[in-house]
Amino acid sequence: MTENRTPDSSRRSERSRRAIHDAALGLVGEVGYPKTTIEAIAARAGVGKQTIYRWWPSKAAVLLDAFVALGERTAGRAEGEPAPALPDTGDLAADLGTVLRATVDELNDPAFEAPTRALAAEGIVDPRLGAEFVEKLLAPSFELYAARLRAAQEAGQVRADADPRVALELLVGPVTHRWLLRTGPLTHDYADAIVDHVLRGLLPNP
Template identity: 65%
Template sequence: MSQKQAEAKAPDSTRRSQRSRRAIYAAALALVAENGYQRTTIEGIAARAGVGKQTIYRWWSSKADVLLEAFLDLAEQTAQAAGGQSDTFPDTGDLAADLKFVLRATVDELLDPAFDAPTRALAAEGVVDERLGREFVAALLEPQLQLYVERLRGAQQTGQLRGDVDPRIALELFVSPLAQRWLQHTGPLTHAYAETLVDYALYGLVPR
């Protein structure tokens, strides 16, 4: 057998590992959606993915770590499938329109069962697991919030936003209420609600 034939017949360990990771991601997300975070176990993920439990522990230290990586991968795959990029923020020159566009997309994502269950699980677990909470914020939330900051700073440069406004505080005027309504089910999560948050935040509540 030639060397080339031997290489062709040799198993591709990298590809096999990638297939296993994909299977584990899918299993973790599915089980959390079906059973909730507390009832999801490493054993269950391994069984659903068709891998050994030791395979999971070789790559991750806990089910929370598995779920975090699986969710980040889901977000990236969804963005790619939509033909967009998760590291960009629209800048049409109309700040209100751009903010409404992003918040409507955020509403759609939060209402998607594929995102809802794992996001809730990670947010809840991050409250009691400080390390996971920091990683969740750093890996998932902070990059998205920074996009808002950059867009608001751009609006300051073009005179659409007061120069003395702190962009980090300003973004909380519409992002935080949206997150609270989603987490606590205090009301319907709709495009109209998201757009109203932008109007109230940008134009205030008192007569002009």
């Protein structure tokens, strides 16, 4: 006797979402963001256009969700699970250097570079997407930096009057600037130099 099973719609939807995410990321990496279309994403993912439009209003929204999911998978996190805190070994310079080097590696990774550039550019002309880009991708990592710097303040390793928000922007700003404008090589040595220069201004006076 054959058992009739009801199809698991949630599992099917998740498979479709994953296929759409992979298609969007793959196409942006291969042909660039301007040539990536909803039609092409749907064709590669094996779904109808209306399936995509039911979940996302635009290809930029698809790419943003795909990029967030890629970051979670790469980090081994479940969907929606927060990123772990920055390392706190007691050596602030080493901890910041470790994280900034990892950022350099990610920005240089072809899997991340094309979608990151596309989202950064699209966020400039689309304020709503730009705000979502900041909320979903930048703000959580900024808070991790700020939390680590506040812990260093409490430990007396950073000046009490230093603003953690300004300090974290001094760390990540130069890396982002060099990467976006391609003003020079993005290397671990450069990341280490940034940490060294920023900490000179953050360390308490003797």
